[in-house]
Amino acid sequence: MRATDAVEPCGGRPDARRIPPSSIDTIRFHETPEGIDLALRVAGPVVRALALVIDVLIRLAILVVALPLLALPGVGAGIFLLLLFGLEWLYPVFYEVRHGATPGKRALGLTVVHEDGTPVGLSASLIRNLLRVVDFLPLLYAVGLVSCLVDRDFRRLGDLAAGTLVIHHTPPQPQAQGLDVPPRRPPPGLPSALQQAILAFAERGRSLSPARRGELAEILAGPHGLRGSAAVAAVEGWAAWIASGAGDAPALPQPNPRGAQPPP
Amino acid sequence: MQLDHVSSVLRPRRSWEGIDLGFAMARVWFLPLWFLWWVTALPYALFLALISGGRADLWLLALWWCKPLYEAPLLFWASRALLGAQPPWSATHAVVRTAMSRALLPLLLWRRLSLRRAFLMPVTIVEGLRGEPGRQRRRVLSLHQSAPRWLTILCYHFEAILWLGLLLTLVFLIPRELVRIDLAALVLGAGSWLDWLSALLYLLAFSVIAPVYVCAGFALYLTRRTELEAWDLEVAFRRAHSTPPTSGRVPRPGTLAGLTLIGLCTTLASGDAMAVTKLDPDQAQTLIQEILADEDFGSRLDVTLWLPPGATDADNPAERAWSPGVRTWMLLLATALKWLALALVLLILAGLVVRLAHDWRRRLRRPPHPVPNALPTWFGQAPDPVVPEESATRIRALLDAEQARAALARLYGWMLAEVSRLGPRLSPGATEGDCLSGARARLPAASAALVTRVIAHWRLVAYGRREPDARLVRQLFDGWCQVLGRRETTRASPTTTPRTRL
Structure with a gap:
């Protein structure tokens, strides 16, 4: 299923309330009927322009290969013109419907999806690619560039008409490896955002310098009187505890005080 | 750096996403940044225009070279805005002065052509590092980074595209009659006022792309430092530290009771906290049912749909009748x-x-066209095909038989045939007036006069039901024969193909 791949694996917005309202980000959230916020990371003009350049080069290469066809005066030229037409209009549609993105976009990790994160369909792909004529005006996609700069989700006119987004696509992350440190019980009442941050610290800590790791760990473990490597070990122990699934949120829900009936 | 107040979301990103974040920042802060750019760039532009000696291309080149001068205040402003302290309009002067006080000379000289300019400028402008520490920081930051170079290259192209787009739009929209603008001269520069127009449009493109470029470089810098130093984790840790542990969500009384219970259990049996979570399956099932009964888990859906009649509603009054x-x-x-x-x-x-x-x-x-040479019909009766000699003998015979009306009709038909022969065929629905004008246009004056008289008499006969005078008809017939005979003798080739068609 490409739709779920294209979406952030975590898919959630655990710290939505903690982000200040004016915060700037390139994520567009789409709430599903199940109340899950899908996070779509929209792609901006620079990476899309590069993808376009790659696609143009691929098409040019195909045309250069097909150039000898022109030597045949009648049929050859006809086939060449048909090829030209197909490459201009059907090449993006074919790849977008088939694989979710043209080769250029795939090389840069981009995917075309509907606004709700589902894979792009034939009609939407046709509309967004036919409207390239308008985006191209007056030359070299100037209108599309301005539209990308102005729109919140970097959509060009074709995307606006077809209701599509170009998003960053990353393959699902491998499951975090088990931590080889003994689990330690974290202080009670850690909010889920902080739990995620502690897990991320344990996963990404190896790429940080040791001094920086200690500095970060001391923010959390400092009040408990731990410094330096001891603080790092403590925070990693908490991460192991959280990763084992024990958590410290109540696993045992209390009976509803309002005494609701079981569902019929 | 007070990372807690950062007004953009810090998280590990790919460098392309970092650039996109910069574009989002530039969109939100575009107006102040644009204003700031013009405030800084306009004095330089005027000054350079004075010393460039009227050469628009030199002026533009000098302006382009001095770009770091106007980008520094933008970067400084953006860094302050990112930390949640947007400098107000009144502080513009302070922002420009602070930004200019940084070491800008290397940026203007040997680092001007660096393709990583926007990415590395924050080290100088925001951090204020110079000398060896600055060099080290730049080296670490630009390790295995290709996106900054692409950002600079593409922003140059964006400028050119905007400039050409503006030029073309302008040329397309100005009417040709109003002012003639030579597009080639405009683009290539031909040493006229058009050069200045083109240069001014390029300046406009500079001003639009500059905030975007600066913010994208800054965001790339943020992304790189977040990657190197895990700024997002620092923010998360600090925020959690500064707020009470349970303020993240508002627990319901039940949850709170559960929390306290768990807390008690874990403190009592701290050795094996996992044991508390073990639960008898039946008990768990009832618990799950109770919780699911809560209206928070339910939903109400109103569905309107069409059903075939008689399928379900047996108590329909129309059916009971x-x-x-x-x-x-x-x-x-x-x-x-x-x-x-x-x-x-x-x-x-x-x-x-x-x-x-x-x-x-x-x-x-x-056939695609009506039959050629169809002659006008008279009262639904098509005239006989007219051959001059035959017509003449028949008219003579008719006149001898005292049938003046038939003779006149035949004479008229002959005339029409003659008129048709000399020019475009008269349409079957042509009126007497049409025939008359046709005759006047094609026949010589004498014949035309004769035709006029014949038609006048024919009108009397056809519409007035007046029997023509036989003598008059004979006179007209003689006149026509005379006119025709004279013309026949003056013609070079008496037999023409159209005649056979008649």
């Missing part, structure tokens, strides 16, 4: 009527198709 037997008959009747109507429609359609096919076939078989 009929006894079952009558209903069956009515249903049969209705079905029969339906099929009858359908058959009728099909029949009508088939008839239409046959009719259309017939029409088409007839239209295809008919």
Whole structure:
């Protein structure tokens, strides 16, 4: 299923309330009927322009290969013109419907999806690619560039008409490896955002310098009187505890005080 | 750096996403940044215009080279805005002064052509690092980074695209009659006022792309440092530290009770906290049922849909009114009527198709133009094909037989044939007036006068029912023979192809 791949694996917005309202980000959230916020990371003009350049080069290469066809005066030229037409209009549609993105976009990790994160369909792909004529005006996609700069989700006119987004696509992350440190019980009442941050610290800590790791760990473990490597070990122990699934949120829900009936 | 107040979301990103974040920042802060750019760049532009000696291309090149000068205040402003302290309009002067006080000389000289300019500028402008520490920081930051170079290259192209787009739009929108603008001269520069127009448009493109470029470089810098130093984790840790542990969500009383219970249990049996979570499956099932009964987990859905009649609603009053037997008959009747109507429609359609096919076939078989040389008809009766000699003898015979009316008609027909022969054929529906004007245009004056008289008499005969005078007809006939004979003798080739067609 490409739709779920294209979406952030975590898919959630655990710290939505903690982000200040004016915060700037390139994520567009789409709430599903199940109340899950899908996070779509929209792609901006620079990476899309590069993808376009790659696609143009691929098409040019195909045309250069097909150039000898022109030597045949009648049929050859006809086939060449048909090829030209197909490459201009059907090449993006074919790849977008088939694989979710043209080769250029795939090389840069981009995917075309509907606004709700589902894979792009034939009609939407046709509309967004036919409207390239308008985006191209007056030359070299100037209108599309301005539209990308102005729109919140970097959509060009074709995307606006077809209701599509170009998003960053990353393959699902491998499951975090088990931590080889003994689990330690974290202080009670850690909010889920902080739990995620502690897990991320344990996963990404190896790429940080040791001094920086200690500095970060001391923010959390400092009040408990731990410094330096001891603080790092403590925070990693908490991460192991959280990763084992024990958590410290109540696993045992209390009976509803309002005494609701079981569902019929 | 007070990372807690950062107004953009810090998280590990790919470098392309970092650039996108910069574009988002530039969109949000575009107006202040644009204003700031013009405030800084306009004095330089005026000054350079004075010393460039009227050469627009030199002026533009000098302006382009001095770009770091106007980008520094933008970067400084953006860094302050990112930390949640947007400098107000009144602080513009302070922002520009602070930014200019940084070490800008290397940026203007040997680092001007660096393709990583926007990415590395924050080290100088925001951090204020110079000398060896600055060099080290730049080296670490730009390790294995290709996106900053692409950002600079593409922003140059964006500027050019905007400039050309503006130029072309301008040229397309100005009417040709108003002012002639030579596009080639405009783009290539031909040393006229057009050069300055083009340079000014390029300046406009600079001003639009500059905030975007600076913010994208800054965001790339943020992304890289977040990657190297895990700023997002620092923010998360600090935020959690500064707020009470449970303020992240508002627990319901039940949850709170559960929390305290768990807390008690874990403190009492701290050795094996996992044991508390073990639960008898039946007990768990009832618990799950109770929780699911809560209205928070339910949902109400109103559905409107069409159902076939008689499927479910047996107590429909319309159905109760009929006894079952009558209903069956009515249903049969209705079905029969339906099929009858359908058959009728099909029949009508088939008839239409046959009719259309017939029409088409007839239209295809008919020649594309009406029969050539169809002469005007008189009272639904087509005149005989006219051959001059034959006409003359017949008219003479008619006159001898005292049939003046028939003779006049034949004479008129002969004249029309003559008129038709000399020019474009008269249409079958031509009136006497049309024939007259045709004759006047094609025949010599003497014959035309004769035709005029014949037509006048013919009108009297045809519409006034007045019997013509035989003597008059004979006189007209003689006149016509005379005119025709004279003309025949002056013609070079008496036999022409149209005559045979007549």
